[in-house]
Amino acid sequence: MIELKDLTKKYGDFKAVNDLNLCVKKGEVFGFIGPNGAGKTTTIKMMSGILQPTRGRVFISGINMQDAPEKAKSKIGFIPDRPYLYEKLSGIEFLKFTADLYGVSEKTFQASAYRILEDFSLADWADELVESYSHGMKQRLIMSAALLHDPEVIIVDEPMVGLDPAAIIMVKALFRKLAGEGVTVFMSTHTLKVAQDTCDRIGVINKGRLIATGTTQELQREANVSEADLEQVFLKLTNHERSSDSV
Amino acid sequence: MNEVLTLFKPRIWPIKNRGFSKANGKGNARIFLLGTFGLLFWCGIFAVSWRVLVYFKGIEDIGNILGYKLLSMMLVVSFALLLFSSILTSLSKLYLSRDLMLVHSLPVSSYKIFITRWIDSTVDSAWMVIIYTMPVLISYGIVYQTGLFYYLNTMIAMLCLAVIASAISTVLVMTAVIFIPATRMKSVFILMGILSFVVIYLAIRLSQPELLVDPEVFDTVMAYISSLQTPSSPFLPSSWVYDSIRSALAGTIGNSLFFTALSLSFVGVIIFALVFLADAV
Numbered sequence A: 001m002i003e004l005k006d007l008t009k010k011y012g013d014f015k016a017v018n019d020l021n022l023c024v025k026k027g028e029v030f031g032f033i034g035p036n037g038a039g040k041t042t043t044i045k046m047m048s049g050i051l052q053p054t055r056g057r058v059f060i061s062g063i064n065m066q067d068a069p070e071k072a073k074s075k076i077g078f079i080p081d082r083p084y085l086y087e088k089l090s091g092i093e094f095l096k097f098t099a100d101l102y103g104v105s106e107k108t109f110q111a112s113a114y115r116i117l118e119d120f121s122l123a124d125w126a127d128e129l130v131e132s133y134s135h136g137m138k139q140r141l142i143m144s145a146a147l148l149h150d151p152e153v154i155i156v157d158e159p160m161v162g163l164d165p166a167a168i169i170m171v172k173a174l175f176r177k178l179a180g181e182g183v184t185v186f187m188s189t190h191t192l193k194v195a196q197d198t199c200d201r202i203g204v205i206n207k208g209r210l211i212a213t214g215t216t217q218e219l220q221r222e223a224n225v226s227e228a229d230l231e232q233v234f235l236k237l238t239n240h241e242r243s244s245d246s247v
Numbered sequence B: 001m002n003e004v005l006t007l008f009k010p011r012i013w014p015i016k017n018r019g020f021s022k023a024n025g026k027g028n029a030r031i032f033l034l035g036t037f038g039l040l041f042w043c044g045i046f047a048v049s050w051r052v053l054v055y056f057k058g059i060e061d062i063g064n065i066l067g068y069k070l071l072s073m074m075l076v077v078s079f080a081l082l083l084f085s086s087i088l089t090s091l092s093k094l095y096l097s098r099d100l101m102l103v104h105s106l107p108v109s110s111y112k113i114f115i116t117r118w119i120d121s122t123v124d125s126a127w128m129v130i131i132y133t134m135p136v137l138i139s140y141g142i143v144y145q146t147g148l149f150y151y152l153n154t155m156i157a158m159l160c161l162a163v164i165a166s167a168i169s170t171v172l173v174m175t176a177v178i179f180i181p182a183t184r185m186k187s188v189f190i191l192m193g194i195l196s197f198v199v200i201y202l203a204i205r206l207s208q209p210e211l212l213v214d215p216e217v218f219d220t221v222m223a224y225i226s227s228l229q230t231p232s233s234p235f236l237p238s239s240w241v242y243d244s245i246r247s248a249l250a251g252t253i254g255n256s257l258f259f260t261a262l263s264l265s266f267v268g269v270i271i272f273a274l275v276f277l278a279d280a281v
Helices: A040-047 A069-073 A091-101 A106-119 A135-147 A165-180 A192-198 A216-222 A230-246 B002-020 B024-058 B063-096 B100-105 B110-143 B148-179 B185-207 B221-228 B237-250 B253-280
Strands: A002-011 A014-024 A029-033 A055-060 A076-079 A153-157 A184-188 A201-206 A209-214
Touching: A002 A040, A014 A040, A014 A201, A014 A209, A029 A040, A029 A165, A029 A192, A040 A055, A040 A153, A040 A184, A055 A069, A076 A135, A091 A106, A091 A135, A091 B002, A106 A135, A135 A153, A135 A165, A165 A184, A165 A192, A184 A192, A192 A230, A201 A216, A201 A230, A209 A216, A209 A230, A216 A230, B002 B110, B024 B063, B024 B110, B063 B110, B063 B148, B063 B185, B063 B237, B100 B110, B110 B148, B110 B237, B110 B253, B148 B237, B148 B253, B237 B253
Parallel strands: A029 A184, A029 A201, A076 A153, A153 A184
Antiparallel strands: A002 A014, A002 A055, A201 A209
16 A cells, blocks of 8 residues: 655755645555656655655655665555666676565575566576576566565656557556556556556646546546546646646 | 675675676686786886886985885876876766665665765775786885885885775765766866866976976075975875875884874874765765
């Protein structure tokens, strides 16, 4: 479960994230959408403990990120949009490196590392250096590393960037499967189709404020558009925000 | 401790992987070429230092003084180089490294990440300076016919100098970053350029090199000699290292140990201050 309470991040006078309150239940896939610069990545960085909030709290499986950051982080599998991987390590070494820091035992690592790499079609590349991987393969490797320690929460920023269609279908199915097993998935994306297909609920953020949350149908009602796809709902909600601001 | 060791693995494992790299042949040729140039340069420094020291030793009365003055100047310049090099590496390792987001998302405490980065930065910034001061210091050992104590003590004293320079630079960088965002590389580099110029200028001024080459400005030979014997600033860590090495060269082990202990105690204090500051920032 993820809980955000009055989460705020200020850079000087600029509020990148403004009083964000949100609860994502156990086993829920939550989509986080918003225009560029809306505060999605800042929110994700605060949720994953990379950035300190100016105000407010983040709870991961009931653990306060500020009070016990290591314990809270150990519950998370974090997948950034532009992953950094050590180019001179092999895929299996990168997995070993992250597994060691997550406290995964050698026995568990041996049992699960190649299985996860197999799931992500990387088993044949396990001993190759990361420098020889394509962007999509790197994205799949970072996903493998994020799942190796059986996280209770997955935080993922733009999960489909660089993935081929087959991998996109696989990742969408994987998130649904993990949610079925009780894993909470928080996913920021620009690909509204992915959010519509995969997420139980969607939150729309604009100018640092969460302006709407709900299922696709609830968002359609909120935007006063029936039978419209998420793209039109998103445009209506964010444009409405812009016009209210200009008034 | 295990986590700190694990954080070093991305640096250690690639050495093992070098054999698997696709650019293996090309890479090895480059390493061989650079290694050969490095070795020749090292031998060159040794040969020149040895010759100069043998020549100084042959000059009556002021030979030893000249030798010690040269040692003092070399240590001050080495300290300045270490400071400048550490400023660059600590800025890059602590604030601009591309893997920071990855390691901070992992369940490791920030101070352990800091310690790893700082050790990494210290090694990166100091290894070359230490390696290329070695031939000079070895030639001192040979010319002054010292024993094993000199080499051990010098090694410890030089490591202290590297650690002190790295810690001071890291404190400077951490303080500067409060006022100037690390991403403003250009501004930071301009500032560092000015700072390094000031540091090197001060270092050279403190060592008073003009006195070595212009004895005519002195009224008497005695004034010249006493000027050469003027110690450099007692607040410079390079002075403590100098005093320690000089005492070891002269065979006064007690004095040498005292100055090495002084450097070591400062290492302890500055590392404590560094971790305290890192925790506060």
